[in-house]
Amino acid sequence: MREQLGVLRELQVLDEEMSQFEGKKRTLETRVQEKRQELARVQEMVDGLADQMESLKARRRELTAAMEQEQANVTRSDARLPEIKTQKEYVAVLKEIDTAKARIRELQTQMGEIDAQLEALAGDRGEKESELAVIREQVDASQAEVDAELATFAQRLEEIAGRREDLLEKLPAGVRKRYQTLLARRGGQAVVEAKNGACTGCNMHLPPQLYNDLFRVDRILDCPHCNRLLYIVEQG
Ligand SMILES: [Zn+2]
Numbered sequence: 001m002r003e004q005l006g007v008l009r010e011l012q013v014l015d016e017e018m019s020q021f022e023g024k025k026r027t028l029e030t031r032v033q034e035k036r037q038e039l040a041r042v043q044e045m046v047d048g049l050a051d052q053m054e055s056l057k058a059r060r061r062e063l064t065a066a067m068e069q070e071q072a073n074v075t076r077s078d079a080r081l082p083e084i085k086t087q088k089e090y091v092a093v094l095k096e097i098d099t100a101k102a103r104i105r106e107l108q109t110q111m112g113e114i115d116a117q118l119e120a121l122a123g124d125r126g127e128k129e130s131e132l133a134v135i136r137e138q139v140d141a142s143q144a145e146v147d148a149e150l151a152t153f154a155q156r157l158e159e160i161a162g163r164r165e166d167l168l169e170k171l172p173a174g175v176r177k178r179y180q181t182l183l184a185r186r187g188g189q190a191v192v193e194a195k196n197g198a199c200t201g202c203n204m205h206l207p208p209q210l211y212n213d214l215f216r217v218d219r220i221l222d223c224p225h226c227n228r229l230l231y232i233v234e235q236g
Contacts, residue, residue: 003170009231021153028142049125063110074101178222194206194231
């Protein structure tokens with residue numbers, strides 16, 4: 001019976017080690033996950049800024065083409081002036097030139113506005129890209145931390161798994177089942193110490209007779225309140 005209790009206690013220690021590892025792994029993975037979401041969010045902003053810049057650049061190309069057209073008009077009209085015979089025609093051509101020049105000034109103003117917008121967007125984009133680089137580094141660092149943690153623990157997990165198997169085999173089927181059921185239903189805590197007359201699993205007082213029986217270690221006893229299997233550490 002002492003041996004069975006010893007097996008149960010060792011199993012409990014191994015299962016706790018495993019569940020602590022699982023918890024740590026989840027925490028680390030969640031952190032990486034959060035960083036990845038942040039990365040995606042900033043990437044989306046960078047992409048949005050890039051799209052805005054692209055459409056402004058397209059608009060700028062249209063304006064450039066329109067301006068070239070107007071400049072060609074001015075050049076052509078200018079070339080016609082010396083050949084003009086009538087005053088009326090002369091005035092008309094001059095008016096064409098004035099209109100084209102006014103249109104060119106207007107286009108220049110529009111292009112200047114676009115350039116200012118492009119500059120502001122490029123600034124924002126640069127900022128966001130630096131932010132992105134920092135987050136990307138953080139993601140890589142977190143991922144490396146997780147990988148390292150998993151790697152160092154892989155060996156230990158294998159040891160634990162092997163040892164658990166051996167230990168479970170040593171238990172009678174009924175005890176094994178009790179242990180596994182309790183482990184699942186009692187938050188990973190199936191075997192607990194009885195101390196100062198109480199169960200350390202649920203902190204309830206144990207009947208004095210039960211507490212005394214624990215010292216005899218002639219059968220597996222459980223807490224009447226939480227059903228966890230009990231052991232006692234004998235002093236000295
Ligand atoms: Zn209890």
